[in-house]
Structures are given as C-alpha cells and as structure tokens.
Amino acid sequence: MIFLTNLISGLSLGSVYAIIALGYTMVYGISKMLNFAHGDVIMIGGYMSFIMTMYMGLNGWLALLVAMVICTILGITIERLAYRPLRGTGSLAVLITAIGVSYFLQNIALLIWGANPKMFTSLFNGMKPIHAMDGQLTITPESIFTILANIIIMILLTLFVSKTKAGKAMRAVSEDNGAAQLMGINVNQSISLTFAIGSGLAAVAGVLMLSAYPVLMPTTGAMPGIKAFTAAVFGGIGSIPGAMIGGLILGIIEIFSRAYISTELSDAIVFACLIIVLLVKPTGLLGKKISEKV
C-alpha cells in the first residue's frame, strides 16, 4: 500500500515537473536557449495566486486564472526585453541573461513580499481526500487534479502544435528559423507565443505545486525549475511527449528514493539518473539525433 501511495505522489510530483518542463522544452525547441528564469516565473505565479486569494478575496480558481494571465504577460515581456536583443548571439550570452532575469525576479519578490515563507492555501481546500482499501490508501485531491491537469494539458498542447496554424508555425520555426521566415512565418510572433504558453503553464504548475507543498518563498521556484529542466533534458529537450515522460519518471524516482533510500540523497539520485540516460542516449529519451555535416 505504501508503494501505491508513493507511486501516486510520485506521479503527482512528476506531473508538476512535466508541466514546468513543457515551458523549458518548448522554449528550447524554438529559440535554442536554456531559460533559467522559468523556475522563477512559477514562483511569481504562486505569489500572484496567493495575493489574489488572500488580499483580493478571489476564489482560488479565479485567482489561478489571473495568475496565468499575469505570468503570460510576464513571459512575453521577459522575452521581448531581455532575450530578443540577444537572439542569435550564442547560447552563453542568453544563458547569463536568463540567469540575470532569474535573479531579478527573485529579488523583486524578496523586496515586495519579504523573505519569510508564506503558507499557501491549497486550491482544493474544501475537498476531501479519497480513502480506498479500508483506509490504507489515501489519495489527496491535489494528486488527482495535478495528474489530471497534466494529462489534459499534454493532450491540448499536442493537438495545438499538430493541428493549428500557429502550432505548425511554431514547429516550423523550431526546425529552421531562417527557412520559416522565408515562408512568411512571423518568427517573433511564434517565439512570443511559445513564451506565453510556457509562462501561462508555469503559473498552473506553480499553483498545483504549492497546493501540495504549500511553502511559498522567493526561492521556491529555483529547485523545481532546475529539476523540471532536468526532466526536459531527460525526455529529450524540444520534445513535448519527452517532457511529460521525463517529468513523470523524475517525479517517481524522486519520491521513491526519498521513501526507500535516503531523503538527503534523493536529489543526487535524480541527477545521477539523468546522467545515466544521457550516457546511453546523448540527446535524451525522445530527443532527435544531431549530426554535423562534414
């Protein structure tokens, strides 16, 4: 029974990672940059939702919607102001800028809301956990909704990318920026849209994560961000199903190593798994092989 409980919380955590990883993977796919500020967008989303419910008295779901809108705008703004001027200048410059943006967001949060942790009220506060198997197995509403949300988002996003015109444009830009431009695709718009979707999803992920782990601080987003990034690489960066698989596997590994091996070493085990996967498949589980023409 403990195994099942762990599996479910692993899936739940993994779903959060998967949703965050989507942001990383889509942004990497389209602009070949490691957006280290993505984790902090989650944190901002968390604070926004927190403020809306605590001070504005909004309903949790409405607050989530507001947080999504704000994060979407934030994502587009970050891309426009910080990343676009550096497009095509190599990954190092953009990486450092992303780190700068990450510092910026963390310190803005620190200035406004202080370093003291805030207790986040779960989005599913009123709901009761489900008990099964004579009360041996408890499934929290957070777990159920997170896993559900992950599945729904994944389906919608896959449909969006494969069926809609905007989605196809995004894929074209990821494949070949220059050629897409020649075909009349507005590259700037596509990239903005990618950042918008990624950041909106980050708000969802933030609220879902904080519902399960309710400690909200300016640095809340950093570690989940890094792990979700790891998940994206794990699954093959640039691939949407890869992000989902990577996220789920990582979440399960983390929960299981916490439960059965060592709490302190759980992160080390997660990262070690990433390294093993990359050694066997250098571009991740579902990543494409890159080859250089001689």
Next chain:
Amino acid sequence: MAERILKNIRIGGLKNAVKGNDYRKEATISYCILIGGYILLQILTAAGLVGHNLQGQFVPICVYISLAVSLNLVVGISGELSLGHAGFMAVGAFSGILMSRILLQSMSFEPAILIISMLFGALMASVAGFIIGIPILGLRGDYLAIVTLAFGEIIRNFMNVLYFGFVDGKLRFAFNHTIEGIEDTDRIITGAIGATGTKTMASFTWGLLLCLFTVFIVLNLKNSKQGRAIMSIRDNRIAGESIGLDVRKYKLMAFVVSAALAGMAGCLFGLNYSTLVPVKFNFNTSVLVLVFVVLGGVGNIWGGIIAATLLTILPETFRQFADYRMLTYAIVLILVMIGTYNPAIKSRMNALFAKFKPKKKKDDGKVKKKKSGKEEA
C-alpha cells in the same frame, strides 16, 4: 633539390586580418593587475580606508579570481559550458579541511599544512573531475552544461551526508548517519552542518599566491602544445580530429586541470572560515563564477580577474542598500549582456571605436617599415 619558394603566390590584402593573441602581453597584464591590486589594497588597509567587512572579503576575492581563471580554461579555452564549478570547489574545500585537521595532529608549521592541504584538495578535485569528465565529455553543448549542473548538485548532495571526525585520536568516517561517541570538538565534517572547528590559516597573501599560481598555470597551458590542441578542438572539432588530435583526451585535460585549480581555490576558501556549510557550494556559486567569466570576456584571463574583483567588492560596499543591491546586480547583469552582445549595439560600439583606429594603423605601418628596413640592412 634546389631551394624553391613557390612563385606567383599572392597572399592578398591583410587589411582585414586580425593579429592573434599576444601571450606575453596577456601574462604581463594579468600579473600586474594581481600584484598591483594586492599592493593597493594593502596600502588602503594600512591607511585605514578599508572597512572590516571588505577586509573579510579579501580571501574570497582571491578565491573567486582563481575560480574564474580556472573556469575560463573550460569555458573560454576549451569552449564548453560548465555549470558545476562549485562542485569541484566543494571537493577541494572539504578534502583540504580534512587534510589540515589530520596534519594538525602531528605538525604545527602552518604554511606547510596549508600547502599540503591545498595540493590534496587539488588532487581530490582532479580525481572528481576525471571521474565526471570521462563519461560526459562525449556530450555536446547544452547537454554537457546540464550534466555538469547535475554533477555539481550531486557532489553537494553527497557533502550533506558525509561525516568525518576523530574518535580517540583516530579518524572515523560515516555515511548518512552521525559518528557514534564523538565529541563536539573532534568533529571535522558533520553532514549538512558542514565543516566545524577548522583552524583558519588563509590570508590575503596566500590568496595572492593562489591567484598568481592559477594564472601562471592557465596562461602557460594556453601557450603550450596541449593548450593549442584544446583551443583547436574548440575552434573546429572535425578539423582537430583530421590532424590527429584526440578530442576527448584534450577536453578531459582542460576539465581536469580546471577542476584541480578549483579544488585548490576551494581549499583556501575552506581554510578561511572556522565553519563552512555545503550549501555554500550550490548552483548559485557555480553561476556566480560563470558570470565573472562571461562579464570579463570569455577566454580573457585578466578580464575575468577584474570582473571577479569588482563583482565581489561592489555588492559588499553597497551593503547598506542590501535590499536593492542584488536587484541592481541583476539589472546591471542583463544590461551589460545586452550591451556587449546585441549585434546592433555592438556594431554601433565598433563604429565608435573605429574613429580611434586610423591612428593605430599608422603606427603599425611605421613599425613594419622600421622592421623591414632592418631586414634589408
């Protein structure tokens, strides 16, 4: 066979050609900055112009300088992005601290203890670099970056569960649980609490020596056959292979030497504080060092030295504005990156510099004429 120089060969204009790196100049500038800065800070301290807080930053500044210089070996010279430099620093720090405590049992001559500890720290860090480097250096670009990040975190995680201490004068080791029957004063490394009771031996002068040594090694390496091999693989991997260079070997060499130097710096850092927590060596520290390297100019040794110094001193000086300090740091970082890398701004800056260029070229011409005159004579 008669001496034959190929006839009819025209090289074409060298107008647009750029002179290569002048190693001697680079070394001179680097050493001058280090020694000059040291003397300047010593004078300012003697004059009482340096606050207590800043004085406490002297050793860390030196450590950061040598970290930046050693990371430059990987990022600038080898051309690979590493996000786990703090991991090697951690290995060097904790193994160095351990060694110093062991030596202190039988020795009392501090400089010798310090040097042996630093060498041990370098050795352990290079072993770590070797173990990490072998499997991952086949990866490319961003994948390598994420794996170095992962390794940095793994190393830090392991430090959280390591326990070292003396029980009845004998060194004891435990993993994931405390050592039984240990007294507080005999603890060396206590898991997440880190190293305690370290005898601090580091000083500004040792810091300077560390910096000089690091710069000496890195610059020498750069201007040697190994350095050339490393740089040529950076410039063109396939061409490197085609002239018989073992790509992995030289990437690994850069990585291991860099790790060893980081370990040495980490050891000095460790011996600067009586207590040291493993959290100190997290991802943020790796990023901090990377920022020094990038702001100083990738591959530019003395640029990294200046960046490391300024970026450690400035936030410290503005400590009274603690709240806005890091915010400003972030904004400045973004602006500087955009200012130096944005193609439009870059070309505008170049146009600005071009105004000063004609003078230089004339000078060059004169020098060349003089030289050729000598040859004729």
Next chain:
Amino acid sequence: MADKKDKREELMDIDISDPGHAYENRQEIYYNDNVGGRAVFVDSKEQYDPDEPYNDQVYIPEKDRDKAPILEVKGLGIDFGGLTAVDNFNLTLGRTEIGGLIGPNGAGKTTIFNMLTKVYEPTRGEIFFDGKSTKGMNTVDINKAGMARTFQNIRLFDKLTVEENIKVALHHTTNYGLIDGMLHTPKYRHEEFRIRKEAMKYLKIFGMTKTADYRAGSLPYGAQRRLEIMRALATKPKLLLLDEPAAGMNPSETTELMDTIREIRDRFQIGIFLIEHDMSLVMGICEGIVVLNYGRVIAKGWPEDIQSNPKVIEAYLGKSRGKMEEEEKKEDIEDALKKGKLESAPSGKPDRKEGE
C-alpha cells in the same frame, strides 16, 4: 638579449631546401605531358600484397611502379538509412601520384573522402592504406597512419594564429608532457623553438611568413585554403586528400594552386588525391581520374580518356534534352574539356563564399 637576437635570426634564416620529411627513393619527378608515365585506376579484384610492387597489369605512373600503392580501395560502399550513397568504389593510387575525383554535385565525392578518413564508417568494402587495412581505425588513427585532408568548406582553427595552426598540426612531433607545458620548463622552451622553426619553414615554403601572427579566420580566402593545405602537410602525411582546393578561386589563383600542388608532390614525395570541379585544374595536373555519378564510378582513366568519354559528358549534361541540342552541347563540352577551359561543370559550380 643577444641570445634572443640570435634566435630571431635563426628563425628568419631557415633553410627550406630540406623538405622536413622525405621518404626513401626520392627522385626528381617529371609531371604532366606524360613524361613520367601514365596513370589509371583499376578494379583490382584479387587482394594486393602490399609488399609486392605493382604487376604489369596495373597502370600507374611509371615512377611509382617499383613501390607498393599508397592507397587501395576495394568495393567501398556506404548506406545512409536505406539510401546507397556510394557503391562499389575501387581505386589504386601510386606513391607519388596525383589522382583526381570528379563528378556532378551530390555524386558522393566528399562521402568517399569521409570514408577514407573514417569520418563515416563504410558499410561495405575495404581500404588499404600504405599496405594496412584501416578497419577499426578512427579519424585520429587514420591521420596518425599518414593520411591528411582538407575540407570543402574551409575548416581552420579560426581564433588561433597562422603559426599556431601549423604548430597544432606538429602536435605529435612536439615532444613534451603536460607538466612541461604548464610550467614552461627548459624542455618546453627547446621544443617550442624547434617547432616554431619548423612551422616557419612551412610558411616560408608557401610564401606566407608575413601572415604568421594573424588569426587564421581573418585571412583572405586564398590564404586560408593554402593554410589548410599547409596544416595537413605539417602532420607529415604520405597521402594528402584535397577536397575542392580551387573552390572560390579565380583562374589566376587556380593556376597558382596547380603549381602549388605539383610543388608539394615533388618536394614531399607524397601521393595526392583531389576532388575538384575545375576541369582545367583536374586535366592539368592529375595523372589519373575517376568519375563518379550517383555514387557509382562511371569512368576511369587518363585525362584524355575522360575528356572524350560519352558517359562523363552525359553525367555532366543530362540526357533529357532534344537530340540536336544534346549533340551541340556535347560538342561544346567536349571542346571545353579538351581545351581545359571549362572551369567547372555547369551543375557543379560551388558558391564563392567570399569576394576573392
């Protein structure tokens, strides 16, 4: 100071009459005009014993007949996915022969170079280099065995200086370890001076001493091509592969290049195998030519044979046109091939990358 001056003088006054790495049986070579014999590529069906000199049935330049071939390729082929890029490629190249590989774009010429240097692992066939099978070797081993190449799109170490580019190629003959390198020991100084002298020698041979201190990436196009050849030579090869050495050059530069290639062969006594679209160059210096189309050899032989071979003309022209037109064009191209003035195949003119 005096010591330094001496050293500088020593550097300036390098004797380049000694090629640096000569092979045994050096002799003055007469090239072109069929003085030294003719070359032809053959399908050698039975395995050749590398220690044995050629038998009479193998046509290679007379000057190379008393030595085993430097390169023998048998039934070489490679598939990418389901696509066969090259199939059944055979070649025998004499010790000091200049061989040419021509064919329309996409024929698989560079792929053959990549297989010879093991950038790609061949799917089928065998390569014997200097009498030894190259099975299991990688690119690095191939170079160490004595095969060096240049690339179609120049691959220099852009941020290193010209001199350093050559010094890197001298890597394996530079004799000091990592510790010497890090501490700049006297051994380091001695060796560095020696290889600097050697690098200057190459520069002097190619008339590029002036460029020594400039970054390779900032040189004019022609100088970059030449530097790439120098770099390959500095690894002391027995066989030099040149991938479109004349790409992007104007006629007079091409003429210089032809001289250079012959000069290299004479001076270093090595075999040269080159891919080129420029017919005047190929017909002018190659002793044997092989023509490739769609990954298959369609013709082999001496330059004169190739010039009049209908298959070759067809490969370059295509045969879908009307008969009249075809005949006309055929005559045109035949003419051009004979005169050696067809600078490149109609379909195969490479882009000029820089305004040289």
